Amino acid sequence: MKLVAFNGSPRGKEGNTHVMVEEFLKGAEKAGAETESIFLAEKELKHCQGCFGCWLKTPGKCVLKDDMEYLRAKYLKADLALFATPLYLANFSGLMKDFLDRLFLPFLDPHLKRDEPGTMAHPLRQVKLPKYVFLSSCGFAEQTQFKLLRLLFRELVESESEILAEIYRGEGGLLKVEAEGFQPILLNYKKLLRKAGKEVIKNGKLSEKTASKLEKPLIPYELFLEIGNKTFDEILTERAKQKG
Numbered sequence: 300m301k302l303v304a305f306n307g308s309p310r311g312k313e314g315n316t317h318v319m320v321e322e323f324l325k326g327a328e329k330a331g332a333e334t335e336s337i338f339l340a341e342k343e344l345k346h347c348q349g350c351f352g353c354w355l356k357t358p359g360k361c362v363l364k365d366d367m368e369y370l371r372a373k374y375l376k377a378d379l380a381l382f383a384t385p386l387y388l389a390n391f392s393g394l395m396k397d398f399l400d401r402l403f404l405p406f407l408d409p410h411l412k413r414d415e416p417g418t419m420a421h422p423l424r425q426v427k428l429p430k431y432v433f434l435s436s437c438g439f440a441e442q443t444q445f446k447l448l449r450l451l452f453r454e455l456v457e458s459e460s461e462i463l464a465e466i467y468r469g470e471g472g473l474l475k476v477e478a479e480g481f482q483p484i485l486l487n488y489k490k491l492l493r494k495a496g497k498e499v500i501k502n503g504k505l506s507e508k509t510a511s512k513l514e515k516p517l518i519p520y521e522l523f524l525e526i527g528n529k530t531f532d533e534i535l536t537e538r539a540k541q542k543g
């Protein structure tokens with residue numbers, strides 16, 4: 300089982316999202332998966348030009364020359380693709396959006412087919428799509444921040460594929476906190492992520508029990524507000540001092 304993670308955070312390895320991906324992959328590896336982490340921020344990735352060259356000029360192939368062909372090959376070789384993104388304005392990061400725009404169109408044949416009643420779709424070319432894990436971190440505490448992103452991710456999935464797990468984490472800034480007193484909470488959350496990775500590889504899905512534990516706040520809402528504002532105050536005061 301080959302699992303490839305595509306991380307759309309501009310912060311790459313330094314990001315909160317990577318903390319989640321890393322632990323999930325560790326669990327998946329323990330269960331026997333071969334894993335790879337790809338950081339879109341390290342790749343050359345142009346915007347889709349909207350030219351439809353991949354349909355009409357060089358069918359199945361994008362006309363742009365950058366790292367997208369390499370990324371598309373990685374995606375096609377995967378049994379399981381993990382799409383990870385920080386939440387930006389309730390949505391994918393721009394990097395992830397560019398990747399997704401470029402990823403899918405070449406796989407589709409331009410012809411129109413009838414889909415569910417009253418809707419249409421483009422048929423998939425002769426490619427086998429991987430299954431998916433979707434993952435995201437955001438700054439605010441409440442899990443409802445992800446309501447649009449959940450819909451957007453689900454919209455991507457063709458009937459030929461399926462979602463094995465969705466993992467969303469508010470309070471993303473806490474994932475890299477080094478304070479000693481917070482480590483037990485962090486270790487517990489990381490352990491859950493590893494369990495999730497193991498479950499997905501072993502059972503082909505995330506159990507409801509683990510999914511529900513992963514959705515729980517790391518610390519209470521009021522405490523998060525207090526710590527968050529205190530941290531911003533400290534940083535801003537320090538910066539003001541440095542400026543003189």
Ligand SMILES: Cc1cc2nc3c(=O)[nH]c(=O)nc-3n(C[C@H](O)[C@H](O)[C@H](O)COP(=O)(O)O)c2cc1C
Binds near residue numbers: 384
């Ligand atoms: C441009 C921008 C937009 C953001 N929009 C949201 C948002 O809508 N809701 C939220 O809770 N956090 C938002 N955040 C915070 C990030 O989602 C959060 O810090 C995340 O954990 C960053 O992950 P990373 O370190 O992997 O990049 C935003 C951050 C940036 C830079």
